Amino acid sequence: MKLELIKPLKALNKAYLKEKVSRNNIELFKMNFKQLLSRINEQESEEHLKNVISDFLKDTWYKEEYEINTKDRNDLVIHNGKTTKEPVGVILEVKKPSNKVEMMNETKPNSKALQELILYYLRERVDNTNTDIKYLIITNIYEWYIIDEFWFEKNVFRNSKLKKDYENWKLSGKDTKFFYDSIARPFLEEARDEMSTAYFDVRTYEKYVNNTEKEDDIKLIGLYKILSPVHLLKQPFINDSNSLDTKFYTELLHLIGLEEIKDGSKKFIKRKSKPDEASLLENTIIKLEDTDALRNINNLSTFGTNKEDQLFNVALELCITWVNRVLFIKLLE
Secondary structure (H helix, E strand, O other), rough: OOEEEEEEEHHHHHHHHHOOOOOOOOOOOOHHHHHHHHOOOOOOHHHHHHHHHHHHHHHHOOOOOOOOOOOOEEEEEEEEEEOOOOOOOEEEEOOOOOOOOOEEEEEEEHHHHHHHHHHHHHHHEEEEOOOOOOEEEEEOOEEEEEEHHHHHHHHHHHHHHHHHHHHHHHHOOHHHHHHHHHHHHHHHHOOOOOOEEEEEEEEHHHHHHHHHHHHHHHHHHHHHHOOOHHOOOOOOOOOOOOOOOHHHHHHHHHOOOEEEEEEEEEEEEEEEOOOHHHOHHHHHHHHHHOOHHHOOHHHHHHHHOOOHHHHHHHHHHHHHHHHHHHHHHHHOO
């Protein structure tokens, strides 16, 4: 099996990459990044390093929104919500910087770190039937390998032999060393699919964090975004071209004079129950009535069987046309 190392900027969603990061968020990130580096003690245990990583992630992005903790024998996990009751979204395997034997690298992907990650993934995906895993990470606090769950889904979960070996191992009573040496290692040796992984070394960013020149902050954007919930938990964001911002959508309906209602599992858009006289729709209806403009419309019956329906439907079509033109002009800008 081979590794394909991808730089953070290349691994990010292109639409998310274009989204601006506020000055406050960058300054918070730089402050916590410095603290992360200052707390690294290569002689400390893996447990110590887990706490350092957890604090860095929480203080920069995840606090009060997503739970970060250990789970069972997993080194560290990020949940998809505020409590441990929410499914695990990210699994991390943490190694000491001095533990080069077990740490994964480009020339040695078949390492104990990756073998352990396979076991953690099988426990979460098979035993806990968790389909919400997004990424799996191997790190020694300096180097980070961020792997999309898609590779594990395709090569691990859909591998019937590997899953059967895993189930037999659980029943055998044999220790994890047997799983790593006799199941995971041979599997990785035979794996043919290249594993694409976002890779970075935090030490290469240290000079930009300590630099007071704001122009250099742009070099931190990729690192900031690749560790954020938007990327690691694949959360929606405002500039995603495939999604519509809820606040913008609601305000647009309000300006037109419409509201969204639910009827069972279906949603409908209708004229406001209490019409807003300042809205585009109500002003258009008043103008149509005053000028008796309906007389000049061909095939008026297609807009309704009575005058009230006709006024509403003609006014709505006009409003939608005007709004579309305004949005198109804004898009061109």
